[in-house]
Amino acid sequence: MMLVMFAGVSVAQAKPKSPDEGVPVKVIVKDAASAPVPTAVVRHPLEQDRHRVNSVDGSWETNVLYMPDGTELRFTPGQTIELEISAPGYVTQVFQYQIKKRRNVVELKLLKIENDVEQIEEPMITFGRDLPREPVEE
Amino acid sequence: MRMRNGMVAGIVVVAAAVSLPALAGGWSSYNAAFPGFPCGDGWTACRAGEQVVTPGMSRDSAGRPVPADARIGWFDLKPTAVFSPFSGLSSYVGPVGGELAVAAPAPAPVAPTPDPIERPDPSPTPTAETPDPIERPDPVPVATSPAPVAPPAAPVAKPPTPPPAPVATSPTPPAAPVAKAPPTPAAPVTKSPPPPAAPVAKSPPPVVTASKSTPPPAPPVAPVPTAPVASSMKPVAPPSAPTTADDTCDDLVRIEPLAMLGQLRTGQVKCVEGRIGGEGAQTTKDKLSRVLIANAEGKGDKVEWERLVKRHLEDIDRSDPDMCFKYATQLSRGGTGRASGVIRWSDYALDNKQRWSGTTYTKRVYSLYRLKTEAANKIWTEAEEVFATKEHTDENEAKAAKWRGQTKDFAREWLDYAKASGQDTKSALAICVSAAGNRAFCEG
Numbered sequence: 001m002m003l004v005m006f007a008g009v010s011v012a013q014a015k016p017k018s019p020d021e022g023v024p025v026k027v028i029v030k031d032a033a034s035a036p037v038p039t040a041v042v043r044h045p046l047e048q049d050r051h052r053v054n055s056v057d058g059s060w061e062t063n064v065l066y067m068p069d070g071t072e073l074r075f076t077p078g079q080t081i082e083l084e085i086s087a088p089g090y091v092t093q094v095f096q097y098q099i100k101k102r103r104n105v106v107e108l109k110l111l112k113i114e115n116d117v118e119q120i121e122e123p124m125i126t127f128g129r130d131l132p133r134e135p136v137e138e
Numbered sequence: 139m140r141m142r143n144g145m146v147a148g149i150v151v152v153a154a155a156v157s158l159p160a161l162a163g164g165w166s167s168y169n170a171a172f173p174g175f176p177c178g179d180g181w182t183a184c185r186a187g188e189q190v191v192t193p194g195m196s197r198d199s200a201g202r203p204v205p206a207d208a209r210i211g212w213f214d215l216k217p218t219a220v221f222s223p224f225s226g227l228s229s230y231v232g233p234v235g236g237e238l239a240v241a242a243p244a245p246a247p248v249a250p251t252p253d254p255i256e257r258p259d260p261s262p263t264p265t266a267e268t269p270d271p272i273e274r275p276d277p278v279p280v281a282t283s284p285a286p287v288a289p290p291a292a293p294v295a296k297p298p299t300p301p302p303a304p305v306a307t308s309p310t311p312p313a314a315p316v317a318k319a320p321p322t323p324a325a326p327v328t329k330s331p332p333p334p335a336a337p338v339a340k341s342p343p344p345v346v347t348a349s350k351s352t353p354p355p356a357p358p359v360a361p362v363p364t365a366p367v368a369s370s371m372k373p374v375a376p377p378s379a380p381t382t383a384d385d386t387c388d389d390l391v392r393i394e395p396l397a398m399l400g401q402l403r404t405g406q407v408k409c410v411e412g413r414i415g416g417e418g419a420q421t422t423k424d425k426l427s428r429v430l431i432a433n434a435e436g437k438g439d440k441v442e443w444e445r446l447v448k449r450h451l452e453d454i455d456r457s458d459p460d461m462c463f464k465y466a467t468q469l470s471r472g473g474t475g476r477a478s479g480v481i482r483w484s485d486y487a488l489d490n491k492q493r494w495s496g497t498t499y500t501k502r503v504y505s506l507y508r509l510k511t512e513a514a515n516k517i518w519t520e521a522e523e524v525f526a527t528k529e530h531t532d533e534n535e536a537k538a539a540k541w542r543g544q545t546k547d548f549a550r551e552w553l554d555y556a557k558a559s560g561q562d563t564k565s566a567l568a569i570c571v572s573a574a575g576n577r578a579f580c581e582g
Contacts, residue, residue, distance in 0.1 A: 039522040043575050050575055055526040084575060088519040088542070092571040113568045115512070120467050120505045123460040127394050127432065128425030 022063035022074035025097070025104040029058045029085055037110055040087040044073070045094075077101045089113060171195065176206035178223045186219035187396055196220075217436075222395040385409055390425055397429045400436025407433065423454050431461075444468060451483070459494065462487035463502060470509050474520045477513035481548075484510045500559045507552035508565070514545040515569050546573035553580060 029040035036058025041050040044065050053060040065073040075081065079099045086092035090110035097106055172193050177184035183192045195203040196218060198211035209221045385405030387393060396402050402410075407430065414426045427450045434443040447465045456462060466483040469476040484506045491503055518541035525534040549570035556563045570580035 038526040039519070041575060045576070045578075052526065084577070086572050086575045088515065088522050088545075088572060090572060091568050092575070092577070094577065113565065113572065115565065120509070121501065122464050122467055123502070125428065125431055125435070125458075125461050125464060127390075128421070128428050130421075 023077055023099055023101065023104060024061055024063040025075050025081070025099060026059055026061040026106070027053070027083065027085065028105065028107045029053050029060075029087070030107065030109050031090070032109060032111060034109075037087045037090065040085060040090070040110065043084045043086070045082055045084060075099050075104075085110065171205050173205055173207040176220060178220050187399065187401065189219040191220055217398055219395075221398060224391060224394070387413060387426075387429075390429055394429060394432070397433040398436050400433055400438065402429075402433040420454060424450075427454055440468070451486075456486050457490055459487040459490040459502075462490070463506060466506070466509050470513060474516050477516045480513035481510050484513075500561070504552075504555060504559060504561050507548065507555050511545065511548040511552045511566065511569055514541060514548050515573070517541045518545045518573065542573050545569065546579075549573055550580065 027042055029037045029042075031037050036056065037053070038055035038058065040053045040058060042053065042060045043050045044067075046067055047065055048068050049066075051060050051062070063075050067073055073081075077099055080096055081099065082094065082096045084092060084094045085108050087110055089112060091113055093108055093110060095106070095108065097104075172195070174193055175182055176191050176193055176196075177186070183190065185191070189196075191206050193206055196206045196208070198204050198218060199214055199216050200211075202211075202213055204212055204218065207220060208218055209223075210217055385403060385408075387406055387409035393402060393406060396406075410426050410430055414423050414430075417423050417426065427446065431443065431446045431450060434446055444465075447461060447468075451461065451465060462483045466480045466487060469479045469483065488503065488506050491499065491506075494502055518538065521534065521538040521541050525531070525538045528534075549566055553563055553566035553570050555561075556566050567580055571577050574580055
């Protein structure tokens with residue numbers, strides 16, 4: 001009886017995933033100090049929606065993307081995908097990734113947008129002066 | 139060997155002989171440090187605010203010596219006492235009489251001796267061309283040294299009675315050694331001495347002439363023999379500070395230099411404020427308000443400066459792009475709460491950008507687009523953080539989306555202008571791509 005039960009469990013575990021489901025890919029977005037960026041978004045160049053990352057750990061994970069033309073882009077091993085990672089105040093990064101069979105975890109670091117070192121040259125506020133009227137030619 | 143040493147020594151001597159005179163500077167090397175007429179009105183000495191300006195070295199705000207005619211400090215770029223070129227003649231407020239130079243009793247008319255050439259009195263009468271004459275210590279002693287114009291061999295006797303015109307006014311050298319007037323004697327402006335007994339033509343010393351506005355030669359009205367006066371000159375005490383503070387504000391041009399240095403007295407500020415409140419004409423309010431703004435800036439009081447500029451822009455006039463630009467720049471140094479103000483006043487400055495031209499135009503327009511974009515980016519970033527980490531509501535999401543769109547539009551404007559005017563596009567492109575999430579939108 002016990003042997004039959006163990007055999008059934010082992011068969012269930014060994015069952016392979018369906019190739020139609022796609023391989024999950026996880027992207028973790030962090031800043032230069034390795035802290036998660038809660039406001040980051042991930043987007044495929046051909047996609048219209050932007051996917052927000054988890055605001056706690058800065059991660060986003062999926063195995064399929066839905067394109068504007070109605071097609072589905074399922075991630076399969078060996079496939080190369082391109083993603084854009086952006087966040088307000090950070091320099092946007094575009095990266096390409098070749099999907100593996102398992103453990104597709106990508107960690108990216110975003111750099112802050114640096115303000116120009118050059119300071120804005122301020123004008124001088126002048127005093128009010130009356131200007132003579134231009135002579136009217138007759 | 140001995141010849142080689144001799145050659146080396148010779149070369150050294152020749153090099154020293156050539157280089158030393160070149161390195162040595164003459165007195166003319168220091169002309170720029172000691173200007174003859176450092177005052178803005180063309181005078182050699184004057185009072186600028188609380189300072190007395192003379193051809194000697196002045197001091198900047200840190201006490202470093204600068205030439206007296208330097209309008210801004212070399213090291214700190216701060217305005218000096220002679221900053222304003224519009225300052226009129228200051229009035230002498232020292233005691234009149236008693237300490238002033240007193241002319242000795244005029245001698246009886248005598249035949250002039252040929253040795254000292256007598257000159258026209260530098261201060262006959264006040265002229266109408268100088269409305270606010272400065273009464274200064276009489277610098278006549280400068281001219282006391284006898285000028286060797288007339289040779290002693292051929293003395294010319296002067297008439298005992300004063301002629302209506304100078305004896306000789308021709309600028310060309312006379313044939314006879316007669317004392318002559320210079321080609322352009324200007325009208326002296328100081329006090330009038332007692333009438334002379336023996337008027338003769340004399341040449342005025344150049345120091346005391348109001349040179350800038352009196353081109354035609356003025357006839358010496360009441361000449362005085364100079365030599366005896368000079369011998370009885372007493373040193374005049376320097377003008378003392380006014381005993382009572384003048385808090386009037388009728389003449390704005392007079393108080394502008396003080397305002398630039400942030401040295402308006404409280405009474406003057408109250409006077410100007412009072413005039414703003416009671417003035418009907420907007421143009422006059424504009425002038426008065428600008429004086430107060432300059433005073434606050436001169437004092438370094440940013441809070442007061444912001445209050446005054448905001449009042450000026452809200453209540454008086456907002457058509458000055460310089461003021462809008464400067465106010466927006468000041469607001470941009472603050473937090474997110476002031477970012478919407480940055481966008482607002484940048485837009486007003488851009489509305490009147492046609493008042494600028496050339497490089498000023500391109501730089502300021504670029505800076506204004508930059509200010510707008512960075513302000514919108516600041517608001518968008520905060521809205522996204524609130525939505526992602528604090529309140530995940532539809533309202534906050536809509537706010538974040540709205541400011542993302544604003545940031546994208548402003549960044550695209552900034553980027554387009556930067557490309558068109560050949561300026562740096564790096565920051566504009568980074569914010570544009572960040573907001574659009576699509577590089578193609580910004581690069582297209």
